[in-house]
Structures are given as C-alpha cells and as structure tokens.
Amino acid sequence: MGRSRGGLSTKNHAATEALGLPVRLIGSPGHRNDIALAHDLVDGFQAEAALPIRDTMPIICDRIVKARAKIGIPPKRNRKVQRDYNAELYKERNPIERFFNKLKQFRRVATRYDKLLNNFMGFIKLAAIAIWLK
Numbered sequence: 001m002g003r004s005r006g007g008l009s010t011k012n013h014a015a016t017e018a019l020g021l022p023v024r025l026i027g028s029p030g031h032r033n034d035i036a037l038a039h040d041l042v043d044g045f046q047a048e049a050a051l052p053i054r055d056t057m058p059i060i061c062d063r064i065v066k067a068r069a070k071i072g073i074p075p076k077r078n079r080k081v082q083r084d085y086n087a088e089l090y091k092e093r094n095p096i097e098r099f100f101n102k103l104k105q106f107r108r109v110a111t112r113y114d115k116l117l118n119n120f121m122g123f124i125k126l127a128a129i130a131i132w133l134k
Helices: 035-042 058-066 095-103 107-111 117-133
Strands: 002-005 010-016 022-029
Touching: 010 035, 010 095, 010 117, 022 035, 022 117, 035 058, 095 117, 107 117
Parallel strands: none
Antiparallel strands: 002 010, 010 022
C-alpha cells in the first residue's frame, strides 16, 4: 500500500500486486488523513504478505495480522508492543514506489492538468492500464 501526492490538493492511494502492478487505486482530498481510506484500500484482498508503506497505521497492521498474512514492515522503535515482521519481506517493499514513479512519467499526472479529482483519477487509471500493458 502507498500514497503519492498529485498536486497540492489530492492524494493517490494504491495497492499493488507483488510485481508492482496496480490492483486498486483510490483518490482523496489532500487534507484527509491516510487512515480514512486505508480500509477501503485493503478490504477484500487475501494475500500471503502485505507491505504497508510505513508503520504509522497500526490499525491496518493489526488487520493484516488478523488476516493471517505476513507483515513486512518493522514496528516503530517507540511502540510499547513490538510485533514480529519478516525482514526478508521488508527488502521487497519498493514495487509500490516504482509504480508511483512510473505514474509520474505521464506528463498529465506529473503536472496535474486536471483540476477535478474525478478527472484526475480517470487519467491515473488510464495510466495504470498503460503500465499493466507494458
């Protein structure tokens, strides 16, 4: 799971499969907290492992553990309860970042021509299809 900012007023959230190809894309207003849409991003997936982009979302990490999936990101050092994580899996966390970098290769995404979130997300989905087809 991850997010990338599209301009100053929106956030793009994505879930990818193991090779970094997008399987779910959600857009949200920039002022909205990431956790507000995190459940929508992960609901309905059954995976052997999950790599949230960071450990600032303990609710999502707990949900992943309850789904019996391996979690591949270490807990923050200041957490009172330290949970286990798969260190080898942690090394494989960059496909989501590579996906967002591929999205930014599309000029219309990088420069944020569309002012409305629906139009912008429409083009992001078209760009994601192009990434799938490459």
